Amino acid sequence: MSAENDPPLADAMRRIEDAFVEGGEGRVRAEPSQDAIRAAEALLFAGGEPISAKDLGAKLGPAVDVAAVLMKLKADYAERGVQLVETGAGWRFQSAPDLAGLFTETREAPKRLPKAAMETLAVIAYHQPVTRAEIEEIRGVSLSRGSMELLLEIGWIRPRGRRRTPGRPLTFGTTDVFLGQFGLASLDALPGKDDLKSLGLLDPRAASVIDVPRPSEDLESDEEPLSEGDDAASFFVDHMEEGE
Structure with a gap:
């Protein structure tokens, strides 16, 4: 017996069809x-x-x-x-x-960023949240005031929290302006190890011993939110000499 000759069955089939059109996991979205x-x-x-x-x-x-x-x-x-x-x-x-x-x-024509600023930006992008001291440790050189000032001025980085350690140093991360400038939908879209190798930016011989970190957009367990005024670019510049 066909569905057309069985009204209850035909009605049930129509409800099933309507459910699929309405959308949901594994279903077809309505136009x-x-x-x-x-x-x-x-x-x-x-x-x-x-x-x-x-x-x-x-x-x-x-x-x-x-x-x-x-x-x-x-x-x-x-x-x-x-x-x-x-x-x-x-x-x-x-x-x-x-x-x-x-x-x-x-x-x-955009100004070309100095090498030190680009290296600092890369460290912040991949290791965020990261403090000034951590940036210096990763790069192996002292962090210049000019590099941070420039990145803050163009809006590619921002203070994002404070480390729950003595001195409560500021942590830094990238901004939505940075994502837009480089055409990234989110931090998850940053090139990984395989991407860097295919672009010729990572020596295949070194790839086996290098770990490309994945950054976090949320506050970490060892971070606390910024106080009012801490997120201003001028705050970092004013306190650079104090070791922030």
């Missing part, structure tokens, strides 16, 4: 409405700054599947002059990488 896609597109274009999925959902309403909307927009713009990308601060539209040459005459 987002055109109105939701257009609204999200307008918000992302008009905002100027990255917008998180949570904030986008608050604007679109609880009935909208924000993830499905973002994936649809990302696919629609994949081959266009602007693309939808995810950064540490959220989602934003930006020009396609292969069109960067169009802006060479209108964009100010």
